[in-house]
Amino acid sequence: MSGYRLDKGGYIDRNTPLTFSFEGKQYSGFDGDTLASALIANGVSVIGRSFKYHRPRGILGAGLDEPNAIMQIESGPHTIPNLKATGIELYDGLQANPVNAWPSLAFDALSINSLLSRFIPAAFYYKTFMWPHWHVFEPTIRKAAGLGVSPNFPDPDRYEKRFVHCDVLVIGGGPAGLLAAQAASRSGARVIIVEYDPEWGGSLLNDPKEMDGTTSDTWIQKIVDELQEAPQTTVLNRTMAFGVYDHGLIGLVERVTDHLPVSSRSGVRQRIWKVRAAHTIIASGAMERPFVFPNNDRPGIMLASAGETYARRYAAAPGKRVVVVTNNDYGHYCAQSLQKMGVEIVAIADARLQKNTLLPGQIDLNNYPVFFGMTVTDTSGRHRVRSAQLHAIDDSGKAISGRSHNIDCDTILMSGGWSPVVHLFSQAGGKLVFDAKAQAFIPTSCEQNIVCVGAATGEYSLAKNLIDAAKAGSNAASKSGFKCGSMAVPSVEGSEASTVRAMWQVDVSAIGGSEQKAWVDFQNDVTASDVKLAIRENFQSVEHVKRYTTLGMASDQGKTSNVNGIGVMESVLKKPMAQVGTTKFRPPYDPTTIGAFAGRRVGENFAPLRALAAEQGHKEAGAKFDDYGGWKRPVCYLQGAETEAEAVQREAKAIRHGVGIFEASPLGKIEVFGPDAAKFLNRMYVNIMSTLKAGQCRYGIMLDENGVVFDDGVLGCLKENHFLVGTTSGKAAAIAEQFEEWLQCEWTDLDVVTDNVTSAWSIINVNGPNARDLLQKFDCTVDLSPDVFKHMQMREGRLAGVSCRIQRVSFSGELSYEVAIPWAYGASFWQALISEGAAFGVCPFGIEALMILRIEKGYLHVGSDTDGMTVPQDIGFGRILAKKKSDFVGRRSIMRPDAVRKNRRQFIGLENISDESPFRVGAHILPPGKVAPPAHTQGWVTSSVYSPNTGKPIALALVERGTERYGEEVQIWDLGESRRAKIVRPGVFDPEGRRLHV
Amino acid sequence: MLQINCPYCGPRSEVEFRCGGESHIKRPGPPEDVSDAEWSEYLFFRKNPKGIHFERWLHRFGCGRWFNIARDTVSHEVLHEYAIDMPAPTIIEKTK
Numbered sequence A: 001m002s003g004y005r006l007d008k009g010g011y012i013d014r015n016t017p018l019t020f021s022f023e024g025k026q027y028s029g030f031d032g033d034t035l036a037s038a039l040i041a042n043g044v045s046v047i048g049r050s051f052k053y054h055r056p057r058g059i060l061g062a063g064l065d066e067p068n069a070i071m072q073i074e075s076g077p078h079t080i081p082n083l084k085a086t087g088i089e090l091y092d093g094l095q096a097n098p099v100n101a102w103p104s105l106a107f108d109a110l111s112i113n114s115l116l117s118r119f120i121p122a123a124f125y126y127k128t129f130m131w132p133h134w135h136v137f138e139p140t141i142r143k144a145a146g147l148g149v150s151p152n153f154p155d156p157d158r159y160e161k162r163f164v165h166c167d168v169l170v171i172g173g174g175p176a177g178l179l180a181a182q183a184a185s186r187s188g189a190r191v192i193i194v195e196y197d198p199e200w201g202g203s204l205l206n207d208p209k210e211m212d213g214t215t216s217d218t219w220i221q222k223i224v225d226e227l228q229e230a231p232q233t234t235v236l237n238r239t240m241a242f243g244v245y246d247h248g249l250i251g252l253v254e255r256v257t258d259h260l261p262v263s264s265r266s267g268v269r270q271r272i273w274k275v276r277a278a279h280t281i282i283a284s285g286a287m288e289r290p291f292v293f294p295n296n297d298r299p300g301i302m303l304a305s306a307g308e309t310y311a312r313r314y315a316a317a318p319g320k321r322v323v324v325v326t327n328n329d330y331g332h333y334c335a336q337s338l339q340k341m342g343v344e345i346v347a348i349a350d351a352r353l354q355k356n357t358l359l360p361g362q363i364d365l366n367n368y369p370v371f372f373g374m375t376v377t378d379t380s381g382r383h384r385v386r387s388a389q390l391h392a393i394d395d396s397g398k399a400i401s402g403r404s405h406n407i408d409c410d411t412i413l414m415s416g417g418w419s420p421v422v423h424l425f426s427q428a429g430g431k432l433v434f435d436a437k438a439q440a441f442i443p444t445s446c447e448q449n450i451v452c453v454g455a456a457t458g459e460y461s462l463a464k465n466l467i468d469a470a471k472a473g474s475n476a477a478s479k480s481g482f483k484c485g486s487m488a489v490p491s492v493e494g495s496e497a498s499t500v501r502a503m504w505q506v507d508v509s510a511i512g513g514s515e516q517k518a519w520v521d522f523q524n525d526v527t528a529s530d531v532k533l534a535i536r537e538n539f540q541s542v543e544h545v546k547r548y549t550t551l552g553m554a555s556d557q558g559k560t561s562n563v564n565g566i567g568v569m570e571s572v573l574k575k576p577m578a579q580v581g582t583t584k585f586r587p588p589y590d591p592t593t594i595g596a597f598a599g600r601r602v603g604e605n606f607a608p609l610r611a612l613a614a615e616q617g618h619k620e621a622g623a624k625f626d627d628y629g630g631w632k633r634p635v636c637y638l639q640g641a642e643t644e645a646e647a648v649q650r651e652a653k654a655i656r657h658g659v660g661i662f663e664a665s666p667l668g669k670i671e672v673f674g675p676d677a678a679k680f681l682n683r684m685y686v687n688i689m690s691t692l693k694a695g696q697c698r699y700g701i702m703l704d705e706n707g708v709v710f711d712d713g714v715l716g717c718l719k720e721n722h723f724l725v726g727t728t729s730g731k732a733a734a735i736a737e738q739f740e741e742w743l744q745c746e747w748t749d750l751d752v753v754t755d756n757v758t759s760a761w762s763i764i765n766v767n768g769p770n771a772r773d774l775l776q777k778f779d780c781t782v783d784l785s786p787d788v789f790k791h792m793q794m795r796e797g798r799l800a801g802v803s804c805r806i807q808r809v810s811f812s813g814e815l816s817y818e819v820a821i822p823w824a825y826g827a828s829f830w831q832a833l834i835s836e837g838a839a840f841g842v843c844p845f846g847i848e849a850l851m852i853l854r855i856e857k858g859y860l861h862v863g864s865d866t867d868g869m870t871v872p873q874d875i876g877f878g879r880i881l882a883k884k885k886s887d888f889v890g891r892r893s894i895m896r897p898d899a900v901r902k903n904r905r906q907f908i909g910l911e912n913i914s915d916e917s918p919f920r921v922g923a924h925i926l927p928p929g930k931v932a933p934p935a936h937t938q939g940w941v942t943s944s945v946y947s948p949n950t951g952k953p954i955a956l957a958l959v960e961r962g963t964e965r966y967g968e969e970v971q972i973w974d975l976g977e978s979r980r981a982k983i984v985r986p987g988v989f990d991p992e993g994r995r996l997h998v
Numbered sequence B: 001m002l003q004i005n006c007p008y009c010g011p012r013s014e015v016e017f018r019c020g021g022e023s024h025i026k027r028p029g030p031p032e033d034v035s036d037a038e039w040s041e042y043l044f045f046r047k048n049p050k051g052i053h054f055e056r057w058l059h060r061f062g063c064g065r066w067f068n069i070a071r072d073t074v075s076h077e078v079l080h081e082y083a084i085d086m087p088a089p090t091i092i093e094k095t096k
């Protein structure tokens, strides 16, 4: 043995040495190592510092239950925080660093935390740092108690998602999982089997057996080959099932390239599989529990199964002088197996009395001292354990003074019994019960089609588990309608009868020990005394104790700590484990990369914007784009060196003096057909729509059932029983959906069909005094003459040979045509308008200029000038309401006393009489006599701009009793400034509306 | 994520649907005959059972049709799918 590497054995490739660095120091390992096994082989015992006290910590486990060996790997954009060294496959050039040590592992400046106060009790931070506010202290505390750091760069890796359906999903590639998959696969069912590890075989990798007269390695290989060849079966290693959701949905994450050196990775790094499985078989095995005794956290103290895994799978000896502490037979098997591999066993302490064990003949008790009825009560050693103190214990588990041993060692292997891995079963809604024989929570029933097999059931006899697994595989396939033949189950050697003595915590009160350093949760630094303190402070429920102490809330989700923690609660609450119960497990089973969840939806694809028909034309005209309700639309068009604000002012002025063009394609367009179309629209809109004649348009507002103004738009009648409903750009889809909801769910008697044609038609708005002259340059079958095509009318026809729908409607107060043509022609129509318009000085304009124009006219914008409390009476629809007798959506709600009270906020205009700059949107109107808050607000500014066509700032507002107060001067509280305004009618430009009718 | 059996398209993932909440709610009217209490009952008051819930769903990214389901709010099991204008089926709740 050189260092800690055993001379032979292991699944490592000794011909492929690899170098890696840990905390800046170079080490070497072999292909097939994990980072953890390579560190152990190099004799590195301190691999991290604990979360709260910064105590030196070593590797505890060999799988995803590892609480201590938390790593930050690589640097720059490829860095990944908080990975467990036990789950990282070693590759050449791997860089790893511990996460909780500053400046270094050997000297951690913050370990002073463990000297400061006696100890930091549960919830100490929350209790101590309450004033003035927890958030003031939190950043510093988090740094001291932090985990890794997230990268400061965009993620350079690619991820993808895949959706699949299958008949049988098997989670876990140990003996039970493999056999279940084989049984299901042979029926021809669609089977998926997943395994977190790169290697198949599970427990057989640690504990090889003779199976069917051959080695377990050969048996595994044969079965994996068969599954891989089966056409309907998908075999995924390096894949973790992280979550089980409703109706058989299981989330998997496949690590495609994580095991390769960063420089040789290409393609997708990780892939999320969303599997909808008709039946799921969980074969996730069991995890070993540590013991809770004082100073059980020193480096060199490890789970017994982990010690065996390192020696067996990776040929890395867990230590050179090993003490095994156990309460069940496994400790003996483990010790014997390690000794055979050349690891020195100094002693075994078995909590059971010898008469209570069923140790078979193959266990030789003469190879090393075996102390029955004794357990570890304390340890010594700073950077690695140096000795174990053993005491005899009485029937209640209390250490007895006097009868003790002190044993020199460099390693203590703990076998505190086994807990089935029930996380996924619990996530699925499955129920767990405490089983006294197994001394563990075991799975029982589940509403979903999910069963557990193998050690995950709490049964540890391989022979029995294989029979049950084959049955489970066949059952699942037959329930999906596949025929299963009989399955031969391999015969296996050995007997697995065992007893286990409950040992949740070693009671050291009689020997003067301190449980303040008896760790339950290693990663979150929760001790037995923390759990007891929480109970003393009256946190009785297991869910409350968990949150108060943070027990089980670290990135390992308490895999090694939950059951022991519940055991400690049992002793204090004096109620059995079964009644204390366990917390519910939630996804993910182990932290999962956020990038994998995002998949391809990153950057531009995160929330893709919809493009206008003439996007290229807008670019060429100098458009500056922004996101307006999911559409990428021009804010304005920049000329020369002008600023955005200057461009908006220029455009708003140009339209009133010539002609402008604006792409309005996102305006919602919903066609409504049928004999009851008019009746239906009457019920959807506040206005009467049934009187609309073919070729006419009408402005309408729509409420929700609470009576709140929801949308507005122009409705046109194409012909009898055929309407074109215009909606605002952001609401097209929502309103189309509402129409259908009312028609399908409430008014099923109405004979109406709706069709959302928003993206079928592009719209270019030609706007301004010269609009007609410009449009007349085109070959159009629609007569635009003012005496035949009037304001608020619409026509259908052909423009340049293409069908068109033209509405003469205006949001600017100028002569304005909204010309709709099929989407594909929008871009060329825009180009033609630019070239034909050159003679008129045509001005492309963006949304902001249109907003100025509508504010000058006092036209309201739903969502800006209205809010979630605005009813139609507030915005001048009182008269229309009075005329309409029939019911419509929201009608009853606007009859409520609150909707008809006299002091409602009403839509009005404001004239700035203090200065020349616009009020800020949101500025408050104060009651008479008040110049500053505190004061009751009478309303607020809802729209505000500088108006280039009147040469002054103008605003719209919602103000209490506003329409009774025209001419009144009011005080404005504008972000700390006191200003004055006069209440006026909305619409300061062309108030008579003459320009609309030219 | 639920799997819902659209009566018109077959089983699809929940992401394709929109839940419209409790079904079989009668809209009172005409407005002038409806009391404030009756109207607020219609607008705001919903059942929140631990057990069978009748609710309406829209197959939004599919056939675009509304339909009803009976769902167990504890197990999320969908016991029935039925047309929007059908009355709620009688279901004997499983003893839990």
Ligand SMILES: [Zn+2]
Residues within 6 Å of the ligand: B006, B007, B008, B009, B010, B059, B062, B063, B064, B065
């Ligand atoms: Zn459908």
